[in-house]
Amino acid sequence: MATRTTRTARGVKPVGYDPSQYPAFAVTVDVVILTMVDGELHVLLVRRAHDPFAGMWAIPGGFKLPTETLDAAASRELAEETGVDAASLLAQFGAYGDPERDPRMNVVTVGYVAVLRDVGAIEAGSDAAEAELHPVLDVLAGRIELAFDHLRIIGDAIARVRTDLEVTGIATAFVGPTFTLAELRAVYEAVWGVQLDSANFRRSVASEQGWVIPTGRRAPSGAAGGKPAELFKAGAAWKQGGPIRRPRSSKRGA
Amino acid sequence: MATRTTRTARGVKPVGYDPSQYPAFAVTVDVVILTMVDGELHVLLVRRAHDPFAGMWAIPGGFKLPTETLDAAASRELAEETGVDAASLLAQFGAYGDPERDPRMNVVTVGYVAVLRDVGAIEAGSDAAEAELHPVLDVLAGRIELAFDHLRIIGDAIARVRTDLEVTGIATAFVGPTFTLAELRAVYEAVWGVQLDSANFRRSVASEQGWVIPTGRRAPSGAAGGKPAELFKAGAAWKQGGPIRRPRSSKRGA
């Protein structure tokens, strides 16, 4: 029919293509950088120096260049912000284009989440007044004033990480190249807000092959003593998902 | 430090905001419309009438207007394409911005997936040469020539639906307002590419309360006879996820 033909010609892609004829947007990439500090999930925020939203906290981000992919833009932003060069840690989780999300112009932003260990060390070397780690619980509870729609973006990032923890091997990104099972378990507990039995956790991860590989070395005990924990490195099985299923009913709240 | 301050001022959002100073992109929304036909997952494709990629198949889409949200743009596209007005069925799953994805201009597109019943009936009323349902297996196998990066986009949409089937209540979107358990089970089997035991499926869905609500009515038997199946409608429990867990090892391939 005529309407369908018209729609197809108009809707799928423009036929005549004077770019100025189509609405122009700025495209940015925002990166939610998550890390564990003292068994609690934290997010890296930067303080805005200028209006709009001067003085408020925001997640780092920047413009996509016409010559780079979205993934490359996110990778570049992550490297500029933390010095970490690890594109594999980045996962795209959403796009945001509400008309009023930036008061100055039409901006569509694409959200990426990066899960890292030791952002603290990297970040501590720079001006703490400009970039800081905040507990995600504080952020999600609204106790931190966030610029733009960044509260929503961070919330979506957390939701994504929660399901990715079960479906992908993202858990190993939170820990270092070698880690104890307690460290790995703390990741699940912090992200899901649950308490996992250490004995059962060990069985799920260490008895089946491919998840963790013993290094033979041991981590030093804590200040209060305790048996030194075995150090593992991540196996190949994480490519196909995670060994831990999210408990269906959690005893503790999130 | 100076570098960080500079980065923050530059990276997060522009301070001076002459829009022409920042790279301009066209922003489109593409909708992957999925439906079940004869127990097989199908995707709605439209044939392109003009270059580039004239004659090839593509997923429907169109430009985002500066005055609407991304969700609204997707909703509008879905309504224009199928006549279905159901924003709740739409789920955003990815953004695509490779520099060369559109040979004419810088286009960033945001992918949405819509899961519907009876696209067939709607689509049959219009010109079949312009819009057609194709089995996703054919598409993913590369047997259909697709425009742009639409093969990748469709692949991502399927991957999203596969996990959403376990995590969200999207399964009910494939079936009508009332449905038999065999219809619902066929959704899982088609999307996951597995065979589920009908007896065990019934137990998971119908013995626990909140998933399906009996209507008292029965569906007519098929041509070969058989006991008429009970008709159910979806309960409220689907808001918090699905009752069926994806089997860890599938007997049949996907």
Add this chain to the structure above:
DNA sequence: CCAAAAGTGTTATGTCTACACCCATGA
């Protein structure tokens, strides 16, 4: 020796799977 944390063993309780069997219908 004592507290603390790692690591092992054991048992009860669910959940998943496979399959046997009965029920209701169209041809």
Add this chain to the structure above:
DNA sequence: TCATGGGTGTAGACATAACACTTTTGG
């Protein structure tokens, strides 16, 4: 009455959860 698909029952395999117990460290 026979084939077909809906629906119920049930026993074994498997997974999960809970917790007692042993091991190894720091103080």
